[in-house]
Amino acid sequence: MPLRRWVMPIGLAAVVLAGGGYLGWRLLLREPALPSFIAATNGRIEAEQIDIASKIAGRVLEVTVEEGQMVEAGAVVARLDDRTLRARLLAAEAQVLEARQAVAAAEAEQLRAASTRQLAQTELARTQELSRRGFAPAEQLDQRRSTLEVAEATVATAEAGRRRAEANLAATEANAAEVRTLLDDTVLTAPRTGRVLYRLVRSGEVVSAGGRVATLIDPTDVSMIIFLPAAQAGRLTYGAEARLVLDPVPDYVLPASVSFVAPEAQFTPRQVETAQERGNLMFRVKLRLPPDLLRAHVDQVKGGVRGLGYVRLDPAQPWPPRLEVRLP
Template sequence: MKLTRSSAAGGVAVVLVVGLLAGGLWLSFRPKPLLLEGEIEATEIDVAAKVPGRVATLEVKLGQKVEAGALLFTLESPELLAKLVQARGAQDVAGAQRRKADTGARQEEIRAAEQQWHRAQAAAELADSTLGRVDRLFRDGVVPRQRRDEAEAQAKAARAAAASAKAMHEMALAGAREEDRAAAAGVAAQAGGAVSEVEAYLAETQLKAPRAGEVSSLLLDAGEIAPAGFPVLSLVDLNDSWVVFQIREDLLAGIGIGTELTGRVPALGNHEVTFKVDYLAALGAFATWRATSTSAGFDLKTFEVRARPVTPTPGLRPGMSVIVPWKR
């Protein structure tokens, strides 16, 4: 009887040991759950001016929230101010020339031209009378032909001078030609465009926020030179954020545009957020070598997957991690 009990106890012990070994082996070799780890990104805007200048003032601080249209910083540009003075001076000259062309001759000039015409007309009439008298004397044989030819030439010259003076008077009455007025108008428009151009550049010395956001970085301080196109500060739009995953292609089964993923955000106390995939593309620079046998292998592409929160999530910021459990 004692031997039977001892044998039974030994059998139970053997079963327990075998069970523990089997359980340990199962725990060791069972498939581990796959976790997709992504990082939150958001739209970031570098704010730069089109013109170079010295940073005069910074109107915002790092981390400050700003609304669209808020003044961010100002630049100093004495060169642009000098160009504006020059452009406005050229505009004044062009405007005066256009007014002169449109108005025509002054009344004093018109009257002077009229007097010149009358004087030339009187001289022509006198020359014609003189020619008539000299011609009669020539026919009577009193004066030689030379004298008669001289009188005729003087009469022709006087009539031409009268015609010229009349034309000058009519031109003064008519004013500038249409082509001259058009040319003057074109010069005035060109000068006005130059002023508008310089004013537009000057407006670029007062930089305002293109959209609402948070100041994420300040790259220059007041007093430093800002080259054209170089960002002075950056804004981040926390309302336009997404999570980025880099997933090997053999793990993409079940992920496509419109797929919803639920992940936890450790930085928000493991708060669960639902994301919807809206972008998927291969990353050509990334590949993972995967062996298919002891003698060969192939490259697996890595895909960038982006997903946006289905509902707004307060506190979500760029750089936060997102952990998504995923089944193979």
């Protein structure tokens, strides 16, 4: 009975000592608090998205990419059915040939009219000389003047005809160029190197003008989006140094820089749990990762990854040792 009386106090004491020891161990290992010139908050990685959309309506002939695939700038992403446009191009090119022949005919008519006017001018001058000597009647002189006036009117008409033919040629060439441009638009290419995030259509589907075919992300244009209160956001400068620590790789500290601060305050995202924080107006800030670093690890770049973003509010102060850059 005396032994049983001592067991419970000894057990409780052991538990208390163990708990206290564990708490002390946690306090010793806990990272020191950040200095006041460092602002830290949760954030999410976002990669720049590029929508590849069709400028014209048409039926999708083929889609050459799959989700997750890396594509180079200029690579073909999709092709639309171009048979109707090719037929239009043949008709437009035929109209161009016809218009060129019309211009050639108008130029020949202008040359003929100019030659007739030259002859009329020569005959009028000869008749005037004969009339001055008394060898040509006045009626003949009047006739030569009338002939020259008709020749000059014919030249003016021929010049107008040539200008109309040239204008028609320009219109037909512009129409043919437009059809060629539409033909070019049936081939959709990647505007820059990126990874296919979404493939939005399949072969045989019809897309409208402006309809999206695929969405890419640019793995070299990646930022963490954070929200800071006005007291901290107001002290930031564009290009200021920042640090990122991502949840999947907490052992690494990535360099970044402030690339954007929202000009107007907004509510914090809905992911914030407390009503008090949701009620505070915050400023949206982008911390951009260096493109060279992203190119070196392009296969690891993913959007939506969460982590912590750190910004240095006072550029004259050094970064704490635990926020020195550590790269993989």
